[in-house]
Amino acid sequence: MNGLRNFVDKIKPTFEKGGKLGFLHSTFDAFETFLFVPNTVTRRGAHVRDCVDLKRVMIMVVIALVPAMLFGIWNTGYQHSLAFGLGWGFWNIVLYGLVKVLPLYIVSYLVGLGIEFVSAQIQGHEVNEGYLVSGMLIPLIVPVDVPLWMLAIAVAFAVIIGKEVFGGTGMNIWNPALLTRAFLFFSYPSKMSGDTIWTGGMTRYMAEGTAFQCGNGLVDGVSGATPLANPTLANLEPQFMDMVLGTIPGSVGETSVIAILIGAFILIWTGVASWKIMLSSVAGGLAIGYLGYAVGATDLPGYYQLVMGGFLFGTVFMATDPVTSAQTECGKWIYGFLVGALAVTVRLWNPGYPEGMMLAILLMNTFAPLIDHYVIEFSIKRRDKKVKIA
């Protein structure tokens, strides 16, 4: 332990202002604070401080995402094996999943953190931890076959235009991970929608007639479609349990309800994410889902809306982003409800987009400050009235 500390102390002057590598001081600082809680003491105000910091908060979200990530890796291989009739065992499946998913992570973190480091360097502040979570989220919400260069461009767009121009973590208006997805979705629609993009290797097979391992080619009857492609009761009732388990095609991390619920449990347990947003989003989704069912827009009962597509993943991990969601407690109820309600509304009544979660969250990110504004205005007025009476 002490050896490491001594080593860091020894090389530190090189990276300080005026040192040989002084231009890398933010980068050095990021790695140093990653290894060691700094020795800074309180200067003013409260002399003692809670031992929680943003690194801890962020790492909790990362941990909560691990079940969804692990399942996503497995499911990527499983879907590939299923589509091509390979009959793989567990390790083959995992290996293929790793081969497909790891590059997404490498690109996401390299590009995103790279930009964070550079911008911290330019602005002379410490590197923010926010991207630890964004970088973890991004590979989980894209189709596994997305070309890596597209992902790189989208990440760069989201981090620069979505976050750094506003001043970095804590100042952004939209969830950076969702912005990445939105960028991909609108810039490269052919790679982001349709039936063939959700199963690893299928895109390439369609284009070139070959895949990592394609056996005898696609198994008859495999469409690769997600449940959202054809959301009818006749189609989905037989695979309801698959949708809960997550053994269906879809974005890498969004398919398994169980894995997401484990993450939700961790987030609520540690108090990192707001249970109010999660609950009200589910309520909003159910409300519109059953409304659609009642008026005949769909023959699926409302609860199907929760297990399909990215609804639950968005509700648990994306809508609850503390920076871009509503800040007031009452506002959180409204915000969450509208996220859920809008997502299902887009699904049911908009023929253009089979999935509405991304758009719903981004739209509500935009309106969250407005919701807060009115909640606060209302609360202040009510208090004034109370004081006047008293």
Next chain:
Amino acid sequence: MSNNIYLKKGLDLPINGEAAQNTKKVIVPDVVAVKPTDFRGLVPKLLVREGDKVLAGTPVLADKMSQNILFASPVSGTVAEVVRGEKRKLLEVRIKADAQQEYVDYGVKKVSGMSAEQIKEALLQSGLWPALTQRPYGIIANPEVKPKAIFVSAFTTAPLAANPEFALGEELKYIQTAINALGKLTDGGVHLSLNAENCSGTPFHKLENVIQHTFSGKHPAGNVGVQIHHISPIRKGETVWTVSLVMLAAIGKLFDTGKYDVRRKVAVTGPKVNGPAYVAAYPGIAMKDLKDFYNASEDLRFISGDVLTGTNVGADGFLGFFDNQVTILEEGNKYELLGWAKPVRSSQFSASRTYFSWLTPNKKYDMDTNLHGGPRAFVVNDTYSKVLPMDLYPVYLLKACLANDIDKMEKFGIYEVLEEDLALCEYVCPSKIYIQQIITDGIALMLKEMC
């Protein structure tokens, strides 16, 4: 009691070093200091010179803005040194105390026969007027103004704070005198807040001529600002005064004995104190007078007050005018390997559930002054409201202060808060934002623009 106000939000800091309820030592003062920096916004005028003889109660400073507000020496002795800082800012008037204490005789007075003007006059000339704090802004009360009411908190929830029953239980008679006197300065009465848990057990419930309230809850339920917020919120243009029990006792003694007698029992607390206990002392005593309580070879922080709101006075510093507590902490200027990444950090406390300290609610911790992280922007938005039992939006208030937006500061409640009320928000903040400093700057701006 039926009208008990129950505050659900808050946090009692589990920190080691509570003072045992005995008076271990009587401090014989050597050098004591009168510090104008104990008062917000005070521009002091020096009334004595080095070498002057003073008695306990002799004015040594006046307020340059309203020169009838005086500040007195707590002891009799000789002015030894006038300490100035940058731009010749007056920091301390150090007085070398005599072996025998002599007091200025202000004359025993019967409060019942006095008018409001006479009471004001007595307080002003004796140097006890600065004991009254005005809200909004937490400045010395303006003698020209008649406050809406006067508020006193008769209990404390601050970390390791002196127990009022032990420290002041014997001064009940004087406190009553002071309440009778101050009651004449306002039409709204003197409001006394008691802790619901011992509201019939504490001697203070016997105080008369007060409007009693009871509160229950964790810190900051004992903060007078939080209590005012629930009893009668301060609105724009209104003024209330607050005064502590310690100061009430001194005011009572002035009328009953004719002396400026600010002696008090001071709790010496904190994880780095050997045998935390009380000492009989004066405000302005040097930290060095407490040398039996700490190990001088360690790197320590000396706080006049509690760990959340106190002032870092340093090993050569002096106790503040209002304070009856000294906290001694270890400076946390050490690195901790992978601290934030450890699953369990058993020697650290966190109010959040991202660590597991909430599983051991009775454990106390040897806290130090490490910041435990680096400063960041506001990210997590619901941590503050969990420890702030006020109907306010702290993040919005802070952002209004940062933006120097006076309209918004008013709207979000700058009149109702002082630093101490938001100190816990600062403690729990994962972004390590200096919240109290932001409020200080906000109040300074209000004072500049509004007065």
